[in-house]
Amino acid sequence: MIEFIAVDIFRGGIMGYGFHSIALVCENLWEIMCSIKVNSTFDDYRNISRLDNNGGLLAVTEDPQMILRSRAWLPGWYMLEATVLHATAARESRLYLNEGHGYSNENSVSLPIKNGRVSKRIIHIGKSGTRLRFDPVDAPGSFSVEHLRLILLTPGFARDRIRKRVVRLHHDFRGMSLEDMVNQLATQYHAHGYQTSEEWLMACYADTFHNRRGQGDYQAWIATNEAPVEERPLTREPLISILVPVYRPELGNFRACMNSVLAQSYRNLEICLVDDASGDEELTRTLEEYRVRDERVRVAAHDRNQHISHASNTALDMATGDFVALLDHDDVLAPQALYFVAQAINEAPEALVFYSDEDKLDERGRRHDPHFKSGWNPDLLLSQNYLSHLGVYSMPLVRKVGGFRAGYEGSQDHDLALRVTNGLSAAQVVHIPRVLYHWRAGKGSTALDSGAKEYTSQAGLKAVRDHLAQASLPASVTSGSLPNTYRVTWPVRGRPLVSLIVPTRDGVDILKPCVEALLEKTSYTHFELLILDNESTCKKTLSFMQEVSQRDSRVRVLQWNHPFNYSAINNFGVSESRGEIIGLINNDIEPINADWLDEMVGQVQREEIGCVGAKLYYPNNTVQHAGVILGIGGVAGHAHKYFHRTEAGYFSRLMLTQNLSAVTAACLLVRREVFEAVGGLNEEHLAVAFNDVDFCLKVREAGYRNLWTPYAELYHHESVSRGQDDNPEKQARAQREVSYMLDNWGDQLTTDPYYNPNLTLVHEDFSLR
Incomplete structure (x- = not known):
């Protein structure tokens, strides 16, 4: 028997600790524990009488006297279901299986947390008497377990679900038919190091749940993905000039920087070093040492400190290359960095700007915090300088725009990136999805102190403001919510009529709050609200629609007396x-900020912009939609889904306006001319799912950029009205829609230009692939 002890209150937490669901499950478990790591946020413990032997607090029921009697589990297949609500950095729960040898990570399964939503995973219990322990979160903080249970499955059902998930999500089998997958498992398991085909299948199934986001995962990624490549002769070998402004570096770090350049496998380079009056004799000797050692090293020195823009321009004046690359005096290039740049120049001869992924070096020289970047993303560049490091620019273009500008120190590279990319097409700005640059993140490591956040933020703000003015763009810029981020606001031009279109069927409990909020909480009032009634029979719903259309002249109710087809209704x-502007709005949407529509209208009026999407939350303040990433889950998934509303997201992207391939039609604005030009939504093939993704891709194909803004915030009670695909007819329809998307869009669904090929297509959290 195991005694389960209660926790009374955790002050300041999100939870009341009502673990009734766990207690009920425990009546059918041999042993199940909630392990909570003791930390400073848990500061009010009462009624605690024991800890487990790992120092974890056992907290399962409200009754400290409750004793749950042991009942052995039968071996077999089970569906693990859990709902965890938390305000932590946690991303997964874990279930441990003790078959008599204690609890260990080797005999455990992870379950990604969908904050406040049910997560599911099939597990196999192979031995009678197995005991179980459940750890709800993997990071300190407050949480509650809302739901937890295990459901016995038939072996056939379990294996079928496992195979379908592997075919849909695993990189080795993605897109295969079930038959082909089974054949490959049966014939190749031994070649992959497995004793049976089922062992390989279960390993692949487990792999689709693993969240690769830790430092250990990144080290494993490096070992797997960064083996030296065989370099092939290049048709064109451009001279690349590396500009290095130098000011009082730590000499060991400076030597590491220089050695990484001189060791480049690509040899057609020159290094232009400018000492900005460091006043350091040892540094002077070191610079001379490198100049004498290698004829490709050029050295100049200022007689007085003129700061980084002037030093960079002096280096630029010394340069004779076809392209310039920017390098801080203590950072490090990957061994084949310039080869990959030269290769990209050969593959895209029309391109003028190249940039790569990057990571950081800690004070011990260990790599961490990789930034796997979006492809060319003009609105993201207005929001933050995501291009630098490694940035490589056409020499004639850099000279044409005047090089670096004094007065922008701290964000001089952002200022340069904005000016050289102004007016370029997507084909002229090339992203190299490899980590080619290692940025030293130690204290005092950059030419300008990176800790001066206010200084650099103000310089960046000035750069973006000047860019908008020089390009005659009718927008203003303010500081973003995070350092070195910016919000560009596009004011509404004129007073365009916006048609908000809300399909519905019955469900007055969700329709009424949606309609009332749209009418009362929207500061931009020049809109019409079309409620499309899809055969409602509920008298309260019919009464409300009649009443609100009579009360507010902006509201019209139209009848759609046909079977449900989301595309056709809209x-x-x-x-x-x-x-002149169309707004597709679900009937379970509620605005949060009054200027949500002003923000979206201002964005969608821009000629180059197609669809505009909003930031949507579940009622528990976790993210439901922050843009769509192609390929996740098979076709498409929501970026940052289940992140908390307050989280910054992957390199602040949850807080930044940016271009994305698609946005959800739960709240989508588009100009009428664009909607009609691409033929609207696909009624024939996409009656329910993916019609918004397909529509956005058609808009993108027509030459427009789609955009997501975090400054239009709304609640979304997702799929409350329509329900789930929970019967054979709905499931068959869903599979047809998936097949259509795969057939129609093909490789585009796995090569999202606003994502990165090194990031996962399983999870929605930007973890490693």
Whole structure:
């Protein structure tokens, strides 16, 4: 028997600790524990009488006297279900299986946390008497377990679900038919180091749950992905000039920087070093040492300190190359960095700007915190300088824009990137999805103190403001919510009529709050609201629609007396609407900030922008939608799904306006001319799912950029009205829609230009692939 002890209150937490669901499950478990790591946020413990032998607090029921009697589990297949709500950095729960040898990570399974939503995973219990322990979170902080249970499955059902997940998500089998996958498992398991085909299948299934986001995962990624490549002769070998402004570096770090350049496998380079009056004799000797050692090293020195822009321009004046690369005096290039740059120049001869992924070096020289970047993303570049490091630019272009500008020190590289990319097409800005640059993150490591966040932020703000003015763009810029980030606001031009189209069927409990909030909480008032009634029979719903249309002249109710087809309903609504801007709105949407529509209208009026999407939250303040990433889950997934509303996201992207391939039609704005030009939503093939993704891709194919803004915030009670695909007919329809998307868009679904090929297509959290 195991005694489960209660926790009374955790002050300041999000939870009341009502673990009734766990207690009920425990009646059917041999042993199940919630392990909570003691830390400073848990500062009010009462009614605690024991800890487990790992120092974890056992907290399962409200009754400290409750004793749950042991009942052995039968061996077999089970579905593990868990709902964890938390305000931590946690990303996964873990279930440990003790078969008589204690608890260990080797005999455990992970379960990604969908904050406040049910997560599921099939497990196999192979030995009678197995005991179980459940750890709800993997990071300190407050949490609650809302739901936890195990459901016995038939072996056939379990294996079928496992195979389907592997075919949909695993990189080795993605897109295969089930038959082909089974054949490959049966014939190749031994070649992959497994004793049976089922052992390989289960390893692949487990792999689809693993969240690769830790330092150990990055080290494993490096070992797997960064073996030296065989370098092939290049048709063109451009001279690359590396500009290195130098000011009082730590000499060991400076030597590491220089050695990484001189050791480059690509030899057609020159290094332009400018000492900005460091006043350091040892540094002077070191610079001379490198100049004498290698004829490709050029050295100049200022007689007085003129700061980084002037030093960079002096280096630029010395340079004779076809392209310039920017390097801080203590950072390090990957051994084949310039080869990959030269290779990209050969593959894209029309391109003028190249940039790579990067990571950081800690004070011990260990690599961490990789930044796997988006492809060319103009609106993200306005929001932050995501291009630097490694940035490589056409020499004539850099000279044409005047090089570096004094007065922008601290963000001089952002200022340069904005000016050289101004007016370039996507084909002229090339992203190299490899970590070619290691940025030293130690204290005092850059030419300008990286700790001066206010200084660099103000310089960046000035750079973006000047860019907008020089390009005659009718927008303003303010500081973002995070250091070195910026918000560009595009004011509404004129007073365009916006047609908000809301399909619905019955469900007054969700429709009424949506409609009332749209009418009352929207500061931009020049809109019409079209409620498209899809055969409602609920008297309260019919009464409300009649009442609100009579009360507010902006509201019209139109009848759609046909079987549910989301695409067809919305196309009908657009045909009946009068606005020059179309807003597709779900009937379970509620605005949060009053200026949400002002923000979206200002963005969608830009000629180059197609669809504009909003930041949507579940009612528990976790992210439901922050843009769509192609390929996740098979076709497409929501970026940063289940992150908490307050989190910054992957390199601050949850807080930044940016271009994305698609946005959800739960709240989407588009100009009427664009909607009609691409033929609206696909009624024939995509009646329910993926019609918004397909629509956005058609818009992108027509030459527009889609955009997501975090400054239009709304709640979304996702799929409350329509329900789930929980019967054979709905499941068959869903599979047809998946097949259509795969057939119609092909490789585009696995090569999202606003994502990165080194990031996962399983999870929605930007972890490693």
